[in-house]
Amino acid sequence: DTGVSQDPRHKITKRGQNVTFRCDPISEHNRLYWYRQTLGQGPEFLTYFQNEAQLEKSRLLSDRFSAERPKGSFSTLEIQRTEQGDSAMYLCASSLGASTEQFFGPGTRLTVL
């Protein structure tokens, strides 16, 4: 257990539905990252927060994706109108500052039918 938790661990949804994932980082960590990992590939960066500010978003993050970290603690990632191509593992990580080790959560595995 790294201290980073994610909920739910698994989500199965039908195409077109909205889904929301939650990440709880290590409490004193000010940086929070979201990554996406498809089968057989390494993770890909989606977005990151420093405290409550979202500082960078990947081109992978289409308009259907939105992420928030309202009080600089937990974060949510919402996908609207899900597509089968959204099926992946969504990973959250947190760190204390920019240049330190990132601690990863267990991930949320999304399956879009």
Next chain:
Amino acid sequence: KNEVEQSPQNLTAQEGEFITINCSYSVGISALHWLQQHPGGGIVSLFMLSSGKKKHGRLIATINIQEKHSSLHITASHPRDSAVYICAVRSIQGAQKLVFGQGTRLTINP
């Protein structure tokens, strides 16, 4: 071409063998990470390197900044070392996000 390339993609060995996994990258970096991912998805950070060599138990990680290359070694490998090993770099230009290799799937047979 990916910014981070790992080799081999798959590696099967017998218990006790010395294992080497390689990582090459094409961008300027501020740090390189070696990560371990077990079935089910959880990722654990093994090392964070910016120069030289680090050792933790049976694991050794080295980096050559000039050659843009890093290696992860496992001595006296054990079946519990079976996992996917991922190299990731933090680009000096990339706002501190990690760029990942595709991973090396290691299987150690008893």
